[in-house]
Amino acid sequence: MTAATPEERLAELGHTLPEVARPVAAYLPSVRSGPYVYVSGQVPLVNGVLSETGKVGADVTPERARELAAVCALNAIAAVRAEVGELSRVRRVVKVVGFVASDPSFTGQPQVVNGVSELLGEVFGEAGRHARSAVGVSVLPLDAPVEVEMIVEVE
Template sequence: MSGADPEGRLAELGLRLPEPARPLAAYVPAVRTGDHVYTAGQLPMVDGELAGTGKVGADVTPERAAELAAVCALNALAAVKAEIGALARVVRVVKVTGYIASAPGFTAQPAVLNGASELLGAVFGDRGRHARSAVGVPVLPLDAPVEVELIVEVE
């Protein structure tokens, strides 16, 4: 595997992987099938607590929502690592889907999801470049402002 170790990059960025978030319902945080890992949607949980609530564009600024999207991506990486043992086994981040709880008229969902995309790029370099969808929704679980899920290819 070429490139820097993703977990080393996280440390260089001053970040650490949290324990995988406990599911809120009847599902698992990540599932591997073949050479892909699919994560469940990850909320911006920090130390077991939701780091923010509300609608982006009303209660939450787009900038803060982008920070929370990065937290979601970090939580998704924790779920991936729990499934495969080490982030160095990630060949490529394939797809990122972000759900943004949006106030009426808010249309900058892609800018919010950049928080997750930029984190993945910083951690994986070119292997972190991915396809993605940024979807505005009226409400998310626990009134979270953002939720992110990943599909990654693994060795």
């Protein structure tokens, strides 16, 4: 039987939500406006430390980048929970934007960002299905290989 709440599904999947990542510059981790929570770009920080650095397709394998994208998603989910109290208040994940620091020859950004999309689907079910962009960039903050931002609709 599948767990009833997003928090229970996270636990069932073996994930623990981290503390909200501290901003590395002058911004908030998330902002609520009406029924929407806008989550700032989240990099793959674990316990406040960047998990890996470099370009996907050169320094970081696509498979590892996909795992790191899921870490970004966990950080984004933590920011949402901090904003609204409990994840069962999420009506829908509306939009995800995934940025992939890419070697110039790397074109697999969509597959990397699938690490985010698949986790959101597992955690939120149908409400986790979303519109998405997967963008290759030359560099990201702190030399992170991936960064993820999202917009969710809440009760």
